[in-house]
Amino acid sequence: MATTIPAPTTLGASIRRDFPILQQENERGQRLSFLDSAASSQKPQVVIDAVSSYYAEENANIHRGVYTLSERATARYEEARQEVASFINAASPKECIFTRNTTEAINLVAQSWGRANVRNGDLIVITEMDHHSNIVPWQLLAEAVGAEIAAVGISDDGRLDLESLNRLLAREPKVVAFPHVSNALGTVNPAAEIIRRAKQAGATVLVDSAQGTPHLPVDVRALGADFLAFSGHKVLAPMGSGVLWGRLDLLQAMPPFLGGGGMIRKVEIGRSTWADVPARFEAGTPAVGDAVGLGAALRYLTRLDMAAVSAHEEALTRYALERLAELPGVTVFGPPAGEDHAGVISFTVEEIHPHDVASVLNGENVAVRAGHHCCQPLMARLGVVATTRASFSVYSDRDDVDRLAEAIMKAQRIFAA
């Protein structure tokens, strides 16, 4: 490729100016180190501009508006779908359904595909490291149809126990749903291998890629899964944009999730017939502006090159793990530095509650998350109530990591005094 790609180690600092929100300082003149990108990433100017110009120049409700603006809005919406399809290498844009977020995408699969296919006594396999959004939708399904849920265990260093997976696969589960990357530990799971084994066992497979898509190149055809969900707002796009990718033959056989306008072919008082995919799963007026923003975000990431993004975050994570290892009293969870540790780091500081750590860090304009990270079963498995979590994105740099380490030392000084 002839495009100029910044060297991985400079990705953070060199593109920081693309993100207006990162230009702010606190009252003490300290720059913002935003280390909560796993919760929601910040947005580059090109995304903000795309949303803004959509509303300034092209906004109208899509489909069936027989006037130019509506046609243009419809075109922008469908172009965004094409961007999504290209970004994850989907066979067709029809396989890409716009949702609000990963949570809605997983609920869609659990309620639509799940209720049509999962029966009393069937087994649903999830993992001990899943986010609540890949646990609770399956619990709702299991309760409704009488299915059973079992979780793949994890090792002490936060990796999935593939022997435990094999034992569960021997019971021929109906569905296997797992996180691409752990939102709490940063573990990059061997997705292709898990999918291969699960498919061999006859399961339908969903990948919760809420934390995978922001950190790694994603190729749904190479992965071989049946469904993959991700959130736009974690890949530099507006809040309110999310994606469910599904294999076309599966989607075409699925009943609707939500009913309403836009998802029907014909409505009579007593019954209706459904539109083709993806419209069947997009009831009501969609978040067109957010979808346009998502398209712009994916173009921006493609320009950066997801392989470079991944290398940048791996290098930064390696550096951060080295820095934190130098700090006495700091315990880091998850795998050691390497290809299977993406830019999410969970840690505790001896004798200081994770929320107090986060409050001291906030005083230094270092934004991190503290709590159970919507992973209560994982926290129970690790034997902690909560952790403090720092997470990276394309704009994160070594200075952010240094400031994190210094702020942790400051917390230790305050609490040791």
Added chain:
Amino acid sequence: MSEQLYRENILDHSRHPRNKGEIDDPTATYQDTNPLCGDEVRMDVRIEGDAVAEIKFSGRGCAISQASASMLTEMVAGQSLEQVKAISREDILDELGVPISPARMKCAMLGLKVLKSAIYGVPQDDDTL
């Protein structure tokens, strides 16, 4: 900012909590958690006549929640139940004497919520403390 939040009285109560423990046969007791951070506070109260004769708290969590609960036990020792019921959110914030951000308000109010729930005998709502 963090120097403001973690002033000496907060750190002192957090490191050396007052009235920490449990009462064997409490007149009133209640325990609750702050789902946000997993803070836990239990309050045991021995009531004699119409007054707090003895109060102990137990639990674990962040410095704000534990210091706030510790301070509260000192505030209410010997007070009448009417006085305890009249303690407001503002009273707690005055006692803490540091700026509490919205994100940490539940931590600061957990002790009061638990104590009032014990005294009233029914769980109290955060918003109506």
